[in-house]
Amino acid sequence: MNTREHEFDALITISNEIPPVAGQHPTTVDKRKLKKVVLHHLPWSEILTQAVMQKEYRGVADPDQAWILGELIRYLEHPRSGAMEFSDMGAAWVPARDAVGAGTLRPGDAFAQEVAGRFDALVRYASLKLGRQLGIEVVPALNRRDTTDPATRTQSLVNQLASEGTMTGGLKIPGAVGPLAVTADLRAGKIICQVDVDAPKEGRPATRVNWLVRQLRNAPEALRIEAFAMHARGPGNAELLKVVRENPIAIIGDPAKELKSFRVAQSSVAGTKRGTGRGAFIDSFLAAIDDFYEQVLQNLKPWIPAPPRLRSLEETAVPEPVAPSLVSTAISSQDGPLPEKTPAHPSPRESPEEGGAAVLLRPAGEGPAAQ
8 A cells, every 4th residue: 555645644553563662663664655654553462451441440431332342352362363462582582592591692693683672572562461450551661762762772682681691671560669670581591570669768777677578478488688778889688588577687787877778579480482381481471570560569568757746745845944035925836835823812901993903001100191
């Protein structure tokens, strides 16, 4: 179809391909052909996610439209529709995996570029899948540079894969205590999910550790807890949750230093196969994210300071003596409780008159001569 002949403003493509970054097209197109037309792409997974969120969480007022949307969801979720699953890491997965294991992967290898792109696409698919389960919009945690320049992001992943044998991504979940970071370690055959949590701003170091441990009462004992001190560099002190539960000071290096943050991490076995099913990398990656969110992340809440309390009369401090010349007669919140007044008794030589005035009574023979 020639969009220029039909004077179309935009062209939208739909397929199973998931671009690493939203807004990026999976197919390379000559930019000269896009001067007068805008090219968009929608993966079937994103369409399914938006359909489920609209019907199940936002709601559809019209019954007929709700039924039609439900049938579309039913069709897209069917295993034979071919429109739902991220099912293949690509032909470059096996040679890249083997090269990482042998330590021979180079940043210039073409298959490394393909694997890095597929990994980012998997992270985006995991975001759509988790968002569909939660009923919120979950997106990959990318900085502005990676969003505007996906090629730079891909090359950074390739360099990381060649030097460390790992690839790292993240999911930004609304309401979560922090982004869910996920690392695929191909050398160790592990998938590590972790989140960074700010420590409370008050209390002793052991009190701050216990604040975190109480929120992880149902988390697995193999969870790794790492504590970072204020103004400290490098890695913090780390222990398994089982040890920290019994001894909170196990991750406190110097009790005199204030704890700044914690890192909670969970490790699981990574599959090696390029497809899906038992022993596949994709299924192990998605399962690791779901388990970490369910057992750890959804139970963590940020620390909130207690609200200030009103002072009682007993807690109000007794004010220090003030010079009479500095005493104000105006009412102030700094004034203490007023003393109880005792009724004034007139002097035996005074007699109250009407209106509250007092007249001095003198014995006879004193004062001016009587008229």
